Amino acid sequence: MPKLTDTPAWRALKAHLTTVRAQTMREMFRADPARFDKFSLQLGGLLLDYSKNLITGETRTLLLDLARQSKLDVWMARMFSGEKINTSEHRSVLHTALRAPRDAEIFVDGKNVVPDVHRVRDHMRSYTDAIRNGRLRGHTGKLLRDVVNIGIGGSALGPLMACEALKPYGHPEMRAHFVSNVDAADIAETLKQLDPETTLFIVSSKTFTTQETLANAHTARAWLVQHLGTEAAVANHFAAVSTNITATSEFGINHEHVFEFWDWVGGRYSLWSAIGLPIALYLGMDNFEQMLAGGHAMDKHFREAPLECNMPVMLGMLGVWYANFLDAGTHAILPYDQYLHRFPAYLQQLEMESNGKRADREGNTVDYATQVVIWGEPGTNGQHSFYQLIHQGTRLVPADFFAPINSHNPIGAHHAMLLSNCFAQTEALMLGKTADEARAELEAQGLRGAELEALLPYKLFPGNHPTNTLLYERLDPHMLGMLIALYEHKTFAQGVVWNINSFDQWGVEFGKQLAGKLLPELQGGHPVTSHDSSTNALINRCLSQGL
Ligand code: G6Q
Numbered sequence: 281m282p283k284l285t286d287t288p289a290w291r292a293l294k295a296h297l298t299t300v301r302a303q304t305m306r307e308m309f310r311a312d313p314a315r316f317d318k319f320s321l322q323l324g325g326l327l328l329d330y331s332k333n334l335i336t337g338e339t340r341t342l343l344l345d346l347a348r349q350s351k352l353d354v355w356m357a358r359m360f361s362g363e364k365i366n367t368s369e370h371r372s373v374l375h376t377a378l379r380a381p382r383d384a385e386i387f388v389d390g391k392n393v394v395p396d397v398h399r400v401r402d403h404m405r406s407y408t409d410a411i412r413n414g415r416l417r418g419h420t421g422k423l424l425r426d427v428v429n430i431g432i433g434g435s436a437l438g439p440l441m442a443c444e445a446l447k448p449y450g451h452p453e454m455r456a457h458f459v460s461n462v463d464a465a466d467i468a469e470t471l472k473q474l475d476p477e478t479t480l481f482i483v484s485s486k487t488f489t490t491q492e493t494l495a496n497a498h499t500a501r502a503w504l505v506q507h508l509g510t511e512a513a514v515a516n517h518f519a520a521v522s523t524n525i526t527a528t529s530e531f532g533i534n535h536e537h538v539f540e541f542w543d544w545v546g547g548r549y550s551l552w553s554a555i556g557l558p559i560a561l562y563l564g565m566d567n568f569e570q571m572l573a574g575g576h577a578m579d580k581h582f583r584e585a586p587l588e589c590n591m592p593v594m595l596g597m598l599g600v601w602y603a604n605f606l607d608a609g610t611h612a613i614l615p616y617d618q619y620l621h622r623f624p625a626y627l628q629q630l631e632m633e634s635n636g637k638r639a640d641r642e643g644n645t646v647d648y649a650t651q652v653v654i655w656g657e658p659g660t661n662g663q664h665s666f667y668q669l670i671h672q673g674t675r676l677v678p679a680d681f682f683a684p685i686n687s688h689n690p691i692g693a694h695h696a697m698l699l700s701n702c703f704a705q706t707e708a709l710m711l712g713k714t715a716d717e718a719r720a721e722l723e724a725q726g727l728r729g730a731e732l733e734a735l736l737p738y739k740l741f742p743g744n745h746p747t748n749t750l751l752y753e754r755l756d757p758h759m760l761g762m763l764i765a766l767y768e769h770k771t772f773a774q775g776v777v778w779n780i781n782s783f784d785q786w787g788v789e790f791g792k793q794l795a796g797k798l799l800p801e802l803q804g805g806h807p808v809t810s811h812d813s814s815t816n817a818l819i820n821r822c823l824s825q826g827l
Contacts, residue, residue: 281340285648285780289346290738294821300334304744305710317827323581326592326762329749334606334712337388340797343597344587346777348525352593352714353495356583362388363438364500366783367641373783374542375549376579379761386425388544400540400554405565405652407519408557409482411563412451424480424703425454428470429558430496431484432460433546433788435521437629438764439484439558441622442551442571445760448619448688449563452628456562458498462492467499476507476517482557483520486547488527491795497531516665521554527713548629549768567757573762582769595680595748597774602746602750603649612670619755624656627767634771634782641779650778660701670709670800671741676751681706682763686754702749712743802827 284290310317310332319331319340329677335343358365359671370825377386377393384394403766414423418644425651425814429439436458443456450456483497517541517564519537520528523545528538535826539554551559552572560568580590602608635651637802648791670677683702687695722732752759775782798819799809807820 282646283333284777287349288351289342292338292492293346293601296338296447297605298601299574300336300339302728303336305332305334305746306712314316314713317341321589321594323591324577324762325753325757326591326682327749327751327767328594330594332706332747333597333601333746334744335601339488339601340588340594343601344593346600347587347593347597347773348685349731350777350779352587352773352776355772356756358384358578359772362386365505365526366546366781366788368543368784369395369543371783372544373546373549374544375552376575377544377551379575379579379765382578387541393542393544396540396542397553397780404472404539404554404560404568408560408565408681412454413560415518418477418479419508419510419516420477423453424478424517426457426474426479426562427454427558427661428457428469428479428500429458429484430459430481430500431521431555432490432492432510433629433633434550435484435486435490435493435555437622437626438462438548438551439556439622441626441762442559443554443562444622445619445755446563446567446571449567449757451564452564456558458558459496460492462495464499468661471500471503473530475596476504476513477516479504480561481493481518482561483518483528483531483533484555484557485520486516486523486541486550486555488520488522488524488531490792501532515554518534518559547785548606548633549783551583551764564758571764572755574763575765576759576761578759578762578765580770583764592681592769593745595766595770596777597750599652599748599770599774600777602676603652606676607649608652608675608676608678609649610653610655612662612677613654613682614659614662615656615678615682616659616698617684617755618658619688621658623682623763624654626764628654630767630787631774633785633788635775635778635780636787637780639780641781646780647776648778650780651774659705660698663701663705665693667705676745679709679748681747681749683751684753684755685751688754706747706749708741708743709747710742710743713739715740723790761815 316329316331320327320329359373360376362374364370364372366373372388374386378397380386380394382398385392386394411424418424428438440458442465457470459470481500485493501514504513505511514532515534518533520533521539522528523541523543524539525540529535539557541550541553545553552575556568582590587593599611613627615623631654632651637650638645682697682701683759715736718736724737801819802822805823807823808816
């Protein structure tokens with residue numbers, strides 16, 4: 281197999297760079313009034329405008345040639361059919377099966393997994409209905425109204441992001457809390473707000489061995505037992521979600537409140553499984569299923585739409601264009617939707633944990649860039665902070681802007697102001713401000729001569745900064761499901777092009793391996809000498825100062 285960077289599609293894109301660099305987006309828009317129509321896609325209430333990118337029609341053709349050369353269609357079929365494409369862990373990759381309809385058939389090791397998915401989903405429905413309508417109550421008979429998810433990484437970020445994103449659909453008397461960090465401040469500050477009689481803890485852990493989660497779960501359990509005065513209270517106040525059912529029963533969780541999932545669901549892809557239990561509790565199972573339906577609609581689109589009309593493919597290939605041909609090192613996620621304020625953090629894990637890798641599928645170290653750094657904050661807050669660098673800094677920062685056409689909170693002019701900021705930013709990032717335009721502005725302010733010329737360089741904006749805009753009717757459960765699945769498949773498409781396994785996470789496993797290593801030394805009380813001088817000094821300083 282030729283090296284990726286020597287393949288015809290890769291070489292063609294390299295050669296094409298000079299054509300794209302020879303023109304600005306400002307010129308491209310001026311030359312072609314139909315540019316928006318040519319470079320935008322729609323799917324069920326979601327519009328993707330990718331016309332403000334550093335591409336021509338030919339760039340798109342060449343990027344899709346690269347996707348075809350990478351056999352994206354073959355990899356897609358392998359993933360959806362349950363083939364074990366996560367080769368380093370010998371696992372299928374079937375988060376898509378979690379949102380498949382009841383009559384679908386998807387096989388892993390000869391077994392149709394869809395009936396199991398729906399069995400657990402039915403269990404989630406009966407449990408969440410019972411908690412929400414008060415049939416299942418706390419140990420003292422009170423309604424359970426505070427749900428605390430104890431989990432980390434993939435067992436936290438998705439449910440947290442979704443509960444925040446869909447707050448307008450939440451049960452008016454319920455609150456969802458999330459405890460992840462092993463720093464006791466996380467659980468202590470959460471417990472301070474809670475009444476044990478009305479609190480339900482969900483211990484979420486695929487492996488049920490994660491240090492942080494088990495430490496928090498034991499602390500929560502001790503707090504509950506101390507306040508309610510009996511171990512018996514654990515039965516009503518704890519549920520668990522895991523693939524490790526033996527460990528959940530060892531922890532003492534009532535087996536009727538244990539929700540199963542399977543090793544073919546990756547942690548960062550697991551919010552569609554029972555890991556979504558806090559979402560289902562807070563929003564109700566009907567809304568959770570709407571989210572699954574949104575994910576499924578995006579699955580269908582990804583599988584069936586031709587590459588040139590395929591949203592995840594377009595987002596993925598644009599990312600490849602910037603990472604590999606225009607040397608971008610980061611990509612900003614900028615939601616003009618406060619409800620999506622944890623979406624950047626969610627996508628950080630999804631993309632960086634999936635594709636932040638350097639060994640290809642054959643075990644070779646790649647000689648091209650893979651995943652860029654994902655980061656971001658909601659607009660308009662970011663405008664008063666890091667947008668300075670995007671507008672006038674020296675780095676290329678492609679960005680995705682998100683905005684709902686309709687607000688859940690139609691108060692005064694807020695929403696029009698929000699949207700005007702969003703559209704004004706992408707327009708300004710594309711157009712920039714030329715010397716003539718800046719000069720005219722300064723003259724209008726009364727500046728002339730040397731004073732004007734001295735100020736001019738600081739008032740210039742090169743523009744030509746690429747952005748995508750994702751505009752949707754309203755952020756409802758179905759739309760959120762579509763958006764999440766859109767980025768899952770974008771991530772998959774990029775992994776296919778980079779020839780990496782997007783579904784293992786040995787870097788995260790390394791962290792878990794390290795987690796317990798220093799602990800005995802910090803607890804042992806004796807000065808250490810076994811590490812490098814920096815690590816020794818840090819440990820010894822803590823020991824000598826009373827740890
Ligand atoms: C996700 C990662 C990682 C994982 C956490 C929690 O893809 O593997 O973020 O979700 O480390 O693991 P457990 O769910 O096993 O506690």
